[in-house]
Each structure stands twice: as structure tokens, then as C-alpha cells.
Amino acid sequence: MNKEEMISEKQCFYLITFELFGLLTLFLPSFLSRKLSQDAPVGLTIGFLFAAIFALLLSMFYRKYQNEFLSAKKKNSFLTDVLIFLFFIQTILLSIFALNITWEIVQMFLLPTLNRFLILIPFFAVSVFALEKGLVPRAKMAEFCGKIFIFVLGFIFIFSLKKIDLNQYEAIFISSPKRIAIGSYDVFIILETLIFSLFAVKFSKSKDKYGSTLRKSIIACYILTVLLLLVLMGTFGVDYIGQMEYPAIRLLRNLTKSSSFLSRLDVLMIWIWLVSLFYFFCGSMNYAHLLLKSVLEESSGKYMNYVLYVVIFALAWIFGNVSNSFYIYRNYMFYIGTPFTVVALLLAIVLPKKEKENELESVGPKSEE
Amino acid sequence: MNWKVWGQKVKNKKIYIILILLAVVFVCAFTFDSENYPEESDYIMSLFFDVGEEGIKTVYESPVLKKDEAQAVLYGEQRVSEFNILHFQDFANEYMNSVARKPDFQHLKILLIGEELLKNEEKFAEFIAFLHEQNEFAENVFVAIDKSNGEILKDENECAGKSLENLFSERSGENEQMNVTVGKLLAACYNENQAVYIPVVSEDKKIQGEWVVACKKAVSYVDEDMAKWLLAANCMNCGQELYFQDVYEEALNEEDNFSIEISKIKRQISFKESGNKVNAYILLTLKGKVRSYCGELITDAADRINKEQLFSVCLSDKFERFASYSKGKDLFNTYYELSNKNRSIWKKYQNRYEEYVKNLNVDVTVEIDFTD
Numbered sequence: 001m002n003k004e005e006m007i008s009e010k011q012c013f014y015l016i017t018f019e020l021f022g023l024l025t026l027f028l029p030s031f032l033s034r035k036l037s038q039d040a041p042v043g044l045t046i047g048f049l050f051a052a053i054f055a056l057l058l059s060m061f062y063r064k065y066q067n068e069f070l071s072a073k074k075k076n077s078f079l080t081d082v083l084i085f086l087f088f089i090q091t092i093l094l095s096i097f098a099l100n101i102t103w104e105i106v107q108m109f110l111l112p113t114l115n116r117f118l119i120l121i122p123f124f125a126v127s128v129f130a131l132e133k134g135l136v137p138r139a140k141m142a143e144f145c146g147k148i149f150i151f152v153l154g155f156i157f158i159f160s161l162k163k164i165d166l167n168q169y170e171a172i173f174i175s176s177p178k179r180i181a182i183g184s185y186d187v188f189i190i191l192e193t194l195i196f197s198l199f200a201v202k203f204s205k206s207k208d209k210y211g212s213t214l215r216k217s218i219i220a221c222y223i224l225t226v227l228l229l230l231v232l233m234g235t236f237g238v239d240y241i242g243q244m245e246y247p248a249i250r251l252l253r254n255l256t257k258s259s260s261f262l263s264r265l266d267v268l269m270i271w272i273w274l275v276s277l278f279y280f281f282c283g284s285m286n287y288a289h290l291l292l293k294s295v296l297e298e299s300s301g302k303y304m305n306y307v308l309y310v311v312i313f314a315l316a317w318i319f320g321n322v323s324n325s326f327y328i329y330r331n332y333m334f335y336i337g338t339p340f341t342v343v344a345l346l347l348a349i350v351l352p353k354k355e356k357e358n359e360l361e362s363v364g365p366k367s368e369e
Numbered sequence: 370m371n372w373k374v375w376g377q378k379v380k381n382k383k384i385y386i387i388l389i390l391l392a393v394v395f396v397c398a399f400t401f402d403s404e405n406y407p408e409e410s411d412y413i414m415s416l417f418f419d420v421g422e423e424g425i426k427t428v429y430e431s432p433v434l435k436k437d438e439a440q441a442v443l444y445g446e447q448r449v450s451e452f453n454i455l456h457f458q459d460f461a462n463e464y465m466n467s468v469a470r471k472p473d474f475q476h477l478k479i480l481l482i483g484e485e486l487l488k489n490e491e492k493f494a495e496f497i498a499f500l501h502e503q504n505e506f507a508e509n510v511f512v513a514i515d516k517s518n519g520e521i522l523k524d525e526n527e528c529a530g531k532s533l534e535n536l537f538s539e540r541s542g543e544n545e546q547m548n549v550t551v552g553k554l555l556a557a558c559y560n561e562n563q564a565v566y567i568p569v570v571s572e573d574k575k576i577q578g579e580w581v582v583a584c585k586k587a588v589s590y591v592d593e594d595m596a597k598w599l600l601a602a603n604c605m606n607c608g609q610e611l612y613f614q615d616v617y618e619e620a621l622n623e624e625d626n627f628s629i630e631i632s633k634i635k636r637q638i639s640f641k642e643s644g645n646k647v648n649a650y651i652l653l654t655l656k657g658k659v660r661s662y663c664g665e666l667i668t669d670a671a672d673r674i675n676k677e678q679l680f681s682v683c684l685s686d687k688f689e690r691f692a693s694y695s696k697g698k699d700l701f702n703t704y705y706e707l708s709n710k711n712r713s714i715w716k717k718y719q720n721r722y723e724e725y726v727k728n729l730n731v732d733v734t735v736e737i738d739f740t741d
Contacts, residue, residue, distance in 0.1 A: 038708075108504050109504060112504065112505070166709075167563075167705045167706055167709065168560070169709070170562075170708035170709065170715070171708040171709065171712050171715055174716070174719065236552070236556050236560075237556045237559070237560035237562065237563075238560070239559050239560045239561065239562075240555060240556040240559040240560050242559075243501065243559045250508060250552075
């Protein structure tokens with residue numbers, strides 16, 4: 001891989017953060033408020049702590065297997081194969097989830113008369129075009145957009161302070177410990193998209209700084225999500241957030257006066273989330289493809305991406321909406337995905353590695369040429 | 370010239386041009402929908418719902434738009450029509466059937482609710498659910514109760530929506546807490562922790578009082594004078610300079626009567642449980658100045674002190690009366706602060722607003738600081 005086809009540490013940070021941001025801020029506030037009510041920030045914090053431990057495991061795994069993982073010409077160990085399989089299922093489910101969130105948001109807030117197919121087709125086509133270009137242009141765009149979005153979000157947080165009613169923050173630690181633990185586990189299930197970082201770091205110039213990049217991304221995501229959750233709780237009240245779909249988007253409609261020219265400021269927010277979802281969707285499809293490529297023969301892997309796109313689109317169509325997609329993703333991860341992934345990661349880290357004299361080569365845009 | 374897409378050279382321009390053209394044609398062809406043309410839409414400026422004998426009565430106001438008159442939306446001729454529907458969700462369809470145009474709620478200025486709808490628990494809960502499902506109703510649209518049964522909208526020369534919006538904007542000034550918007554009403558109904566004061570407007574576009582709504586139910590009607598003091602006691606209009614005339618309710622000569630200017634209100638609350646009852650003790654600390662009836666400063670010290678004492682007594686009486694009127698209603702919104710002030714009582718009444726209100730006793734003490 002030449003230097004032009006690699007990304008800087010900063011770009012890697014923005015890419016990981018951006019991929020996580022959309023799903024966390026769009027989906028988590030209402031989901032968590034429904035589950036934990038006033039204890040939502042507690043559940044969020046514990047979920048992020050789990051994620052920090054998971055990130056540590058990922059960085060340890062990467063340090064040990066960076067040459068084998070996703071390497072097309074190197075034979076994987078059994079544990080790496082198990083992880084690849086688990087990651088593959090997870091990325092497929094996540095891409096379906098992202099696709100369904102996207103059309104729901106567009107239909108709900110932008111184009112209510114447009115049908116699902118017509119929203120999905122252009123979004124899907126643009127995403128396929130973008131991921132055909134690889135990860136590097138995406139990372140460069142993430143760095144550019146990320147700076148603008150931080151500015152816009154900062155502005156929104158400041159703007160929303162005057163609407164916050166402190167009485168909406170009721171006493172915490174009311175839910176039972178079991179309920180808080182399950183809520184935190186649910187947060188962690190969404191945060192497990194951190195596995196995307198394993199792919200991004202393959203293209204990073206400073207691979208040795210993977211752990212610190214991941215840590216920074218988790219901290220940034222935590223700050224953004226907890227701030228948004230607190231602002232939403234203070235503005236709407238926790239029970240109402242639980243009843244709402246995408247409360248973060250509705251926040252701006254509530255901030256502005258109906259008569260002012262800023263009254264449809266929510267469109268700006270939708271734009272931010274659509275870009276974030278676009279990143280997330282591109283990422284999950286791209287990584288699913290990379291995982292598939294690493295286990296298949298080179299000749300069959302060539303056209304496999306097209307089959308993969310069709311399968312993802314078809315499944316997204318069959319799953320139909322966000323609640324179905326999340327129900328399947330959540331139940332798979334809750335009972336199968338997460339426990340097996342964590343155990344396999346731990347075993348891969350703890351057990352001694354069998355050295356093989358294979359040629360070391362990683363999967364990347366130029367690596368196969 | 371070299372084309373670049375995302376920093377990479379485009380090798381075959383023709384294919385890209387054809388693809389883009391195809392995409393444009395495809396999207397345009399499939400999204401073609403005559404209902405989406407601006408001239409095929411009606412911009413609803415104000416909307417009224419009430420329950421009548423023939424179902425749900427709706428009255429709406431939309432501007433009559435002629436060619437090149439886009440600026441006249443708010444100030445030109447308005448079309449006012451009404452029809453009945455069975456369910457709130459039928460509004461858009463029924464509208465399209467009656468005028469063959471699509472209703473557009475993006476410019477809605479005010480949502481008016483009839484008193485009958487407010488008092489009908491079942492229908493009001495349906496109405497709240499309808500508001501919640503409607504994505505086109507922005508959260509920042511003002512909500513009011515209409516006493517005129519929709520007649521307020523039937524002035525075709527003026528946009529009633531705009532004038533009512535101005536009325537509420539001026540009333541609240543910088544403090545948006547005073548007004549009720551769709552978002553605030555929905556939040557209060559779903560959080561079930563707060564009573565909201567929805568202004569009641571008369572046919573001559575004046576605020577007559579407030580309807581207090583809690584837990585998707587109409588609780589009580591309060592007149593404008595009482596509402597002003599209750600909003601002050603709820604700190605809804607804190608931070609604003611409040612001016613009350615005719616403070617002393619018993620008949621006084623104009624020169625003996627006085628007004629009060631309040632610059633600061635502080636509310637402290639504590640809770641105690643005795644048996645089944647919850648006692649809420651509210652301490653209101655007001656900073657204000659007594660003025661003459663016409664608002665001038667009172668220069669005579671003895672007269673001023675006399676009126677200050679009179680005001681203190683009169684205000685304590687007022688709040689004692691309000692507190693007894695508030696029995697079983699929680700007009701002081703004490704439940705809203707319970708969780709942060711008394712955790713053990715909160716645990717007992719969490720998500721049990723109605724039971725809490727039944728067992729509530731409110732005691733209000735007023736302290737007034739007249740110093741500069």
C-alpha cells in the first residue's frame with residue numbers, strides 16, 4: 001500500500017467516530033429512555049465502560065493478529081475464522097439496520113410522499129459508488145465533515161440550553177440493578193460497531209496508535225451522546241423521549257420559534273445524520289465485503305461484492321423497517337453475537353499463536369495488484 | 370479537462386453522464402406526483418378541532434393565493450372552511466376530497482382546541498395521539514383553547530393565525546415558558562408529571578383565562594387574574610417584570626388602589642408525609658415595588674408602607690384561596706419537583722400522578738421584599 005492510499009491518525013479517528021455517531025445519537029436516546037427512564041444516562045455510562053473494555057480487547061487482538069486478520073493469502077487460525085464469521089453476520093445486520101433507518105428518516109421528515117423503494121435506490125446507489133472507491137476518500141471526507149459537524153452540534157447544544165427545564169431531571173438509580181445492567185448491555189450491543197475500527201486501522205499510517213485512536217473515539221462519542229441525551233431529557237422529559245421516534249431530529253423543531261426563518265432548522269440536523277448514516281452504511285458493506293474476501297478464493301471473491309450488495313438490499317427490503325431490523329440485530333447480538341465474540345476475542349488473545357510461514361499481505365486497494 | 374470524483378480521475382466520462390441522466394430521469398419519473406406541486410397545496414395557517422354532534426368539527430384557515438402574490442400569504446384574503454370528520458386521522462383525506470388540494474401544515478401558526486374536545490377525555494386522548502403521530506405539525510406551533518367554536522378564524526380579511534401568533538409572542542416576551550406549544554403539550558401529556566396552562570382566547574382575540582391540563586385530561590379553568598398569579602407561583606414567568614393592576618380586590622377609590630411591579634420571584638418547596646397525605650410547603654419570595662394605580666411611584670413614605678402592608682395581606686389571602694382551590698388538582702405543579710426534593714415520597718408516587726394529586730395538600734407562604 002503506498003502512502004497516498006493510507007489515512008492519517010486524525011482521519012482514522014474521525015472515520016470511527018463518524019460511523020458510530022449516527023446510530024448512537026439517532027437510536028439510543030429513545031431506546032434507552034424507554035428501557036431505563038431516568039436512569040438512561042447511568043445505563044449509557046456503564047455501556048460505554050463495557051465498550052472501553054471491548055476496545056482494549058480489540059487493540060490487544062489487533063496487536064497480536066494484525067498480519068493475519070483480513071489477510072487474503074494467509075491461512076487464518078480457527079479462532080480468527082470464528083471471529084470473521086461473527087463479524088460478518090454483525091456487519092450484514094448493521095447495514096440492513098442502517099438502510100432501514102435511512103429511508104424511515106427521509107420519509108418521516110423530508111419526503112413523506114415518496115415511497116421506500118425510491119428512497120432506498122439512490123441512497124444505495126450512492127453508497128455502492130462510494131464504497132467502490134475504497135475507504136481512503138471516505139476517511140478524508142469524514143475529517144472534513146467532522147469538523148463542520150462538531151461546530152454545528154456545539155452551536156445546537158448552546159442554543160438548546162435555554163429550553164432545558166431542570167425539573168425534568170428526576171432522581172436517578174430508581175430502576176433495579178438488573179434492569180440497569182440489561183440496559184447497559186443493550187448500549188454495548190450498539191457500541192460493538194467498534195469492530196469497524198479494525199478495518200479502518202488497516203489503512204492507517206500509524207497502526208501502532210490504534211489503541212489511543214479508539215480511546216479518543218469512544219470518549220468523543222460518549223461526550224456527544226451523553227450531552228445529547230441530557231439536552232433531550234431536559235427539553236422533552238424522559239417519558240416523552242421514550243415515545244418519540246428520532247427525538248434528536250425533533251429537538252431543533254422545538255428550539256426555534258414557529259415564525260422565525262430558522263423554524264425548519266431540523267433539516268440541517270437531518271443532513272448531518274444522513275451523512276453519518278451514509279458513512280455507517282458504506283462502512284458496514286465495505287467491511288462485510290473485506291471479511292468475505294479474506295476467506296474466499298481470489299477468483300470467486302471478485303464478483304462476490306455485487307452478490308453481497310443484492311443480498312443486503314433484499315434483506316433490508318424483507319426486514320421492512322427499523323423495529324424489525326433492530327429486533328433481529330439486538331436478539332442475535334444479545335444471545336449469540338456478543339457472548340461468542342467476547343469469548344473468541346479473549347481466547348485469541350490469551351492462547352499462544354501458531355506461527356506459520358506464509359506470505360504476509362493484508363487486504364487493501366493496492367495490496368492485491 | 371480531467372474529471373475527478375472524490376480525488377480520483379474519472380476514466381469514462383460518457384458512462385458517468387449517461388448514468389447521471391438516467392438517475393435524474395428515473396427519480397423524476399417515479400417521484401412525479403401532481404399533489405406535490407406548490408399550487409396544488411393549501412398552506413394551513415390555523416386549525417381548529419372540536420367535538421360536535423356530527424363527529425369532529427374542523428375549521429381551517431388558508432391564504433387565497435393568486436398569481437404573483439406569494440407575499441400576501443399572511444396579509445391577503447384568507448379562505449376559511451369547515452367540515453366534519455369521524456377520526457382526527459381522516460383530516461388530510463377529507464380535506465383533499467373537499468377541495469382537491471393537499472393540506473400543508475409546515476406554515477401552521479396556531480392550533481386551536483374547542484372546549485368540548487378538551488372536556489371529552491376519550492377524544493382528547495385520541496387528539497393527543499394524533500398530534501404525536503403527525504410529523505408535519507412542528508413542535509413549536511402555539512396551542513390555545515378557542516371559546517368561539519371556530520368563529521375566531523372566520524375573519525377573511527385578516528390572517529387570524531398570524532394575529533394570534535403575535536398575541537402569544539408578545540405575551541411571553543423573552544420567556545417562552547408561558548406559552549404552550551405542541552411540543553410542550555405532548556411532553557406534559559406523555560411525561561405525566563406536569564400541569565400545563567393553555568390560554569383560552571375569545572372571539573375578539575383576547576386571552577380570557579387558562580385551562581389547566583394534566584395527564585391528557587382537562588383539570589380546571591382559571592380566569593386570567595388567577596392564572597397570572599398561579600403562573601408566577603409556578604415560576605413560569607420568572608425573570609420577567611410582572612405588573613398587576615387592581616391587586617386589591619375589594620372596592621377602593623382609584624387613588625387608594627394600587628398596582629404592583631414584581632421584578633423577581635423565587636420558589637422554594639419542601640415535602641412532608643403525614644399518614645396518607647402529602648404536604649407540600651411552598652415559600653414564594655417576591656421582590657417588588659408598590660406603585661399607584663396608574664403605575665407612578667408613591668413618594669409619600671407612610672402611604673407606601675400602608676399599601677405594602679395591604680398588599681402583603683391581600684397576596685397571602687389570594688394564595689390561601691388558590692391553595693384550597695388547588696385541592697385535588699396540583700395547580701402549583703408540586704409533583705414536578707417531587708423527585709428532586711423528596712426521594713422517598715417520589716419512590717412511593719413514581720408514575721402515579723393522579724394518586725399523588727388526590728393526597729396532596731398545598732401550603733403557600735409569601736414573603737415580599739420591597740427594598741430597592
